[in-house]
Amino acid sequence: MVVNKTYSIAISNTESIPGRKIVEFYGVVTGNTVRAKHVGRDIMAGLKNIVGGELKGYTELLQDSRMEATERMIEQAQSMGANAVVNVRFATSSISQGAAELFAYGTAVRVA
Amino acid sequence: MEDTVNSFSLFFNYGLPILLLVFAYFIGNMIEKGHFRNIRKREDAVHGFPVVSFDTMPEEWRAGSSTMVTGSIVISLDYFKRVIAGLRGLIGGRIKTYEPLLERARREALLRMTESAKEQGYDAVFNVRLETSRLANARRDGNGTAGVEMLAFGTAVKFAGRIG
Numbered sequence: 001m002v003v004n005k006t007y008s009i010a011i012s013n014t015e016s017i018p019g020r021k022i023v024e025f026y027g028v029v030t031g032n033t034v035r036a037k038h039v040g041r042d043i044m045a046g047l048k049n050i051v052g053g054e055l056k057g058y059t060e061l062l063q064d065s066r067m068e069a070t071e072r073m074i075e076q077a078q079s080m081g082a083n084a085v086v087n088v089r090f091a092t093s094s095i096s097q098g099a100a101e102l103f104a105y106g107t108a109v110r111v112a
Numbered sequence: 113m114e115d116t117v118n119s120f121s122l123f124f125n126y127g128l129p130i131l132l133l134v135f136a137y138f139i140g141n142m143i144e145k146g147h148f149r150n151i152r153k154r155e156d157a158v159h160g161f162p163v164v165s166f167d168t169m170p171e172e173w174r175a176g177s178s179t180m181v182t183g184s185i186v187i188s189l190d191y192f193k194r195v196i197a198g199l200r201g202l203i204g205g206r207i208k209t210y211e212p213l214l215e216r217a218r219r220e221a222l223l224r225m226t227e228s229a230k231e232q233g234y235d236a237v238f239n240v241r242l243e244t245s246r247l248a249n250a251r252r253d254g255n256g257t258a259g260v261e262m263l264a265f266g267t268a269v270k271f272a273g274r275i276g
Contacts, residue, residue: 001185001224002227002231003224004228004231004232007179007180010179011179011180012179012180012267013266014168014238014267015167017178018173019176019178019269045259048188049188049191050132050139050191051135051139051191052136052143052144052187052188052189052193052213053144053187053188054185054187055187058186058247058259059184059185059186059261062184063182063184066182066184066263092245094247100247
C-alpha cells in the first residue's frame with residue numbers, strides 16, 4: 001500500500017524547498033478532515049483483531065483522509081498566491097469514540 | 113437435556129475464549145514472523161538508498177526537484193498478546209508483546225515511504241519524521257478494536273548532478 005502522490009505545488013517538511021529560494025511568506029495554511037470509521041470496515045477490523053497484523057481498511061482510510069487534508073491545505077495556499085508549502089506537519093486527534101480529525105499544516109511561501 | 117444445555121453454556125463461556133486464544137496465538141505468531149521476513153527482504157531491496165533524519169541536506173547533495181513522501185500503516189496486536197498485555201498492565205513493568213508490534217509497524221511505515229520515493233524516481237529522502245497515534249482503545253479483557261498508526265514522512269529529492 002505504497003502511495004505515490006504527486007502534488008500540484010512544491011511541498012516539503014523542511015524549512016525550505018531544496019535548491020530554491022523563498023522570496024515571500026504568506027503565513028500558515030491548514031487543512032483538515034474529520035472521519036468516522038465505517039461499520040463494514042470495523043467488522044472486518046474486528047475480525048482481523050483476533051489474529052493481529054495490519055488493518056488494511058484503516059490504513060487506507062487514514063491515507064485517504066490525510067491526502068484530503070493535504071489537498072485542502074494546498075488549495076488554501078494556492079488561493080493566497082503561493083507556489084509552495086514548507087515545513088508541513090501532520091496531527092491526528094480523536095474527537096469522539098470512532099471519529100478522528102486528521103490535520104495538516106504548513107507555511108505557504110513563494111519560491112523562485 | 114439439562115446436561116447438553118449445561119455443556120453448551122460451559123463451552124461458550126470458557127471453551128470458546130480458550131480456543132480463540134490458542135488460535136490467535138498460533139496464527140498471530142505466524143503473521144508476525146511472516147511480516148518480519150517480508151520487511152527484511154524489502155529492506156535489503158532498498159539497501160543503499162539514502163534515507164536520513166537530518167533537517168538540512170548534506171552539503172554534497174545537489175538537489176533538483178523535490179516533494180514530500182509519506183508511508184503509513186495501521187496495525188493491531190492479536191487477541192492472545194492483548195490478553196497478556198492486559199494482565200501485564202495489572203502488575204506493571206515491561207510489556208514485551210507490544211515491542212515487536214511497534215517495531216514492525218515503524219519499519220513498515222519507513223519502508224513504504226522509501227519505496228514510494230524510489231518508485232517515483234527520487235534519489236534520497238531527508239528530514240524523516242516518525243509519528244505514532246493510537247487509533248482506538250482495546251478493552252481490558254482483550255476485546256474491542258485496538259489499532260496503532262505509524263506515519264513516516266520526509267522530503268524526497270532528485271539529484272541534479274553526481275554526488276561528491
